[in-house]
Amino acid sequence: MDLKGAIELLETGDQDCALTALQSFNSQMSHCFTFENEDGQEREHLGELVLGFLNGDLQPSCQVACLETIRILSRDKKCLGPFITCSAMSTLARYAGIAVGCTSTEDQREQGTKQGEETCPLSENPDLEVIVEALKTICNIVLYNETAQVVSAELQLIKGVAERLKQCRDPIWTYEVRFFDLRLTFQLTALRVDVRAQLAKELHGVSLLGNQLDATLDLCWPDSLETARKGCEGVPSEDLPPLSQQQIELSMEILKILFNITFDTQRHKVDEEEAAEYRHLGAILRHCLMSRTESEQLTEEFHSHTINLLGNLPLPCLDVLLMPKVQPNSIEYMGVNMDAVHMLLEFMERRVDRGHKLKETLIPSLNLLTESSRIHRETRKFLRSKVLPPLRDVMNKPEVGNTLRNKLVRLMTHIDTDVKDCAAEFLFVLCKENVSRFIKYTGYGNAAGLLAARGLLRGGRDSGIYSEDEDSETEEYKEFKARINPITGVVEEDRPDPMEGMTEEQKEYEAMKLVQMFDKLSRSSVIQPMQLDMDGNMKELTTDDLHRLTNNPVLQAENLNNSDEDEA
Structure with a gap:
């Protein structure tokens, strides 16, 4: 049935005719995602008629048909007008079972009352198909329209969803209801900062969604901060059965929502109660x-x-x-279970090897390992043993080879500044922010960027707080230490002295000629010469500095000769 035919039957007001028309229209348009040959005004008119039916007394089959029609129509971003009003969104929220208060916002404004705080009660046997169809529709509308996002925030839809999320262990709620509850929550927290803050603080989102993740993964707690899967206590993680597709899909939606509401957590201090919540969540993660x-x-x-x-x-x-106890198959280091840290390291190395979109894919894991190493001594020492073992290879440059150290040193000269800085910071922390050790493992040339940014080019140690221990040196490193070029970090063959056989005057002439070349490049803004100040920081080399260098009879004579050549 075409659009005009469906409209004509709906205009009769007969529920049976409307059901037949909508089912036919939905069947025809179910796989259609564009409406190029249809009139936008007619689509909006159909939407208004369907909303009118939804505000009446309908059989469940007709409710589903109406909601499915709106879902199909809502795929067109240009024709969402009928669905983004407070009245329309309230109707859809009521069918989705997430309406807060039982009067519309418009009615409440007319009555001069505040929006209700109670969620409309659901029947004992809610029609789950109706709820799912309404949730899908709201998700479409909120995703595509900014006005709908504002209205959703005004209607406090997040409170209605949160109320149902509290019932995560109630078997009445099917996978689809739970999934689209979470999908709508993710959209609202991603698109609205106020909703994000409301869920985090007012609705205790970390605890709420942590429980949701706990229920989804079917966890039990042998210890206060140690998890296991129900029925699989004591089974090594590698022997656990894989999670189901539905568990993974629900879990990833929860993780995305939690990411939204904890985005600025590190920017403020947390109290003991919040820290306990985050530790509980960390154990689940x-x-x-x-x-x-x-x-x-x-x-x-x-x-x-x-x-x-x-x-x-x-x-x-x-x-x-x-914190988990060391099991027979665990990776143990200094008496601590390092299974999770080892998993993070392997994940990070896979991202390095892939080399695709490193800023998006690599930086989160690299930053996590860096900060964990900075604050936990056992983590740092374990990672150092894996990434920066005692140095034996002094014949190849630090960036040459297939070890993880080689791969990370290569990233220290990556074209993307964020990637470069993160790789350098990670290795610097593993070196306990000790400059000489950092240069030893990476070479001065690779390390110069980070050291210059921190004012450490003259050596020393940054502000990190680490234990004082001796740096172990292998026999291979001690044997060739005096011959290692600190710039490249590798033993190099002796090269002939280019100034051998020159007189002192010739050496001075070549030196001043080089200064003159730098001066010309600087004047034409091709380069900006820099110099080290007394604190080891880089600063601009001014023209006066260059003039002091060029105040030499030999260079002055060369300048005069060049001036004559330019005039000629």
Whole structure:
């Protein structure tokens, strides 16, 4: 049935005729995502008629048909007018079971009352198909229209969704209801800063969604900060059955919402109660990190969302990654379980090897490892043993080779500044922010960027607080230490002296000629010469500085000769 035919039957007002027309229209348009040959005004008129039916007394089958029609029509971003009013959004929220208060916002404004705080009660046996169809429709409308986002915030839809999220262990709510509840929550928290803050603070979002993730993964708690899957207590993580597709899809939606509402967590201090919530969440995230799915690609995506969220947690709360007891198959270091840290390291190396969109894919895991190393001694020493083991290869440049150290040193000269800085910062922290050790493992040339930015080109140690221990040196390194070029970080063959055989006057002439070349390049703004100040910071080399260097009879004579050549 075409659009005009459906409109004519709906205008009769007969519910049976409307049901037949809408079912036919929906069947025809279910796989259509464009409406190029249809009149926009007619589509809007159909939407208004359908909304009129929804405000009446309908059978469940007719409710589903009406909501499905609106969902199909809402794919057209240009024809959302009928659906973005307070009245329309209230109607849809009522069918989705997330309406707050039982009167519309417009009615409340007329009555001069505040919006109700109670969620409209659901029947004991809600029609789940109706709820899912309404949620899908709201998701479409909110995603495509800014006005709908504002109206959703005004109607407090997030409160209605949060109320149902509290019932995450109630078997009445199917996977689809839970998924689209979470999808709508993600959209609202991603698009509206006020909703994000409301969920985080007023609705205790971290605790609410942590419980949601706990229920989704079907966890139990052998210890206060140690998780296990129900029925699989004591089973090594590598022997656990893979998570189901539905568990993964729900979990990733939860992780994305949690990322939104914890985005600025590290910018403010958390109290003891909040820290306890974050540690509880961190223990669940550790379980996520150690879990797998049936698909390697899906596992990678799941772990990526987990790592993104771990990066938002307050740094002191990351100690939960090290808290599980050491099991027979665990990776142990200094008496601590390093399974999670080792998993993070492997994930990071895979991203380095892939080399694709490093800023988006690599930086979160690299930053997480850096900050964990900075604050936890055991983590730093373990990572150093893996990334910067005692130096034995002094014949190849630090950036040459296939070890993780080689790969990270190569990133220190990456074209993307953020990637370059993150790689350098990670290695610098593993070196306990000791300049000489940093240069030893990376070469002065590779290290110069970070050292210049911190004013450490003259050596010393940055402000990091680390234990004082001796740097172990291998026999190979001690043997060739005197011959290692600090710039390249490698033993180089002796080269002939280019000034051998020159008189002192010739040497001085060549030196002044070089200064003159720098002066010309500086005057034409091709380069900006720099020099080290007394504090080891780089500063601009001014013209006066160059003139002091060029105040030499030999160079003055050369300048005069060049002036004559220019005039000629």
